[in-house]
Amino acid sequence: MSVERFPVEAGHVLTFARAIGDDNPVYRDPDSAAASEAGGLIAPPTFTIASAQWDPDYPLRPKPGVPWWGSGARASGEPVPTGGGALHAEQHFTYHRPVRVGDVLSAAARPGDTWEKTGRSGKLIFREQVTEYRDAAGELVVTARSVSVLRQPLEGSA
Amino acid sequence: MTLKAAEVKAGDSRSQVVAESLTRTQIVQYAGASGDYNPLHTDEPFARDVAGYPGVFAHGMLTMGMTARVLTDWAGDSRLLTFGVRFTAQVWPGDTLTATATIREVTEHDGAPVALIDVVTTNQDGTPVITGTATARLDP
Numbered sequence: 001m002s003v004e005r006f007p008v009e010a011g012h013v014l015t016f017a018r019a020i021g022d023d024n025p026v027y028r029d030p031d032s033a034a035a036s037e038a039g040g041l042i043a044p045p046t047f048t049i050a051s052a053q054w055d056p057d058y059p060l061r062p063k064p065g066v067p068w069w070g071s072g073a074r075a076s077g078e079p080v081p082t083g084g085g086a087l088h089a090e091q092h093f094t095y096h097r098p099v100r101v102g103d104v105l106s107a108a109a110r111p112g113d114t115w116e117k118t119g120r121s122g123k124l125i126f127r128e129q130v131t132e133y134r135d136a137a138g139e140l141v142v143t144a145r146s147v148s149v150l151r152q153p154l155e156g157s158a
Numbered sequence: 159m160t161l162k163a164a165e166v167k168a169g170d171s172r173s174q175v176v177a178e179s180l181t182r183t184q185i186v187q188y189a190g191a192s193g194d195y196n197p198l199h200t201d202e203p204f205a206r207d208v209a210g211y212p213g214v215f216a217h218g219m220l221t222m223g224m225t226a227r228v229l230t231d232w233a234g235d236s237r238l239l240t241f242g243v244r245f246t247a248q249v250w251p252g253d254t255l256t257a258t259a260t261i262r263e264v265t266e267h268d269g270a271p272v273a274l275i276d277v278v279t280t281n282q283d284g285t286p287v288i289t290g291t292a293t294a295r296l297d298p
Binding site: 012022024036042049050053055058061068070075085089092093098 | 160176177184187188190191192193194195196197198200201203204207208209217218219220222223224226227229230231234235236238239240241242243244245
């Protein structure tokens, strides 16, 4: 997922910290954060994943006028897009500096390795993606590496 | 809080309950905050009837996000240099998750002390749902 502009906003960090159940004031209270070692509001370690909000084409978000494969009154019958059934196998972060409220980051993603494992139930296809998050000055802030896995049933099996 | 190199040694460990009977609502809350609305996590009829799972399950990143707390509560805010995990089992509504961080070794990085930490989060049955490692800066 590549994103040109990912502004790190206080309200977004607050709601993200709430969602992961982390009440640490460094994610929500400007005064307490300013007095802490961090010196101001920062984002939780996994926050950069929420750059998806700023990707206009992010596939896992319903969009006006675009068919969605989730259910209304009943299952929609819309086909699941490629990758929609993939599961997250691994996630790795390298932190070059903390993500701070007020940062305007960019995210540049590139594909990494692809590999397969074959088991009794079918084939597992692993795909790696490396995303570099940089600040407005172009300095590296976070490097993220994710691995997704897609199960492909053996031909002839359900 | 921050940790001093002299205060920690290999084998030191911290555990924290990071989810108590995880609710579907919290999974939806995480979908809204992260932007990942995959129906596998947000839509019970889809997850059950179309995708063939017992029901919705948590985003792996929700579990990773909850797990990060055991690291930041112990090593301090903005102290992590790396944090990486494998997702080893699915997390379901009703699960209670305990995250454990254990110091593997205290070493040096660019002349400064660093802790290499093993991380595992287990569910109420003792099954690991994520395993991984982190490194954190320590005070000399």
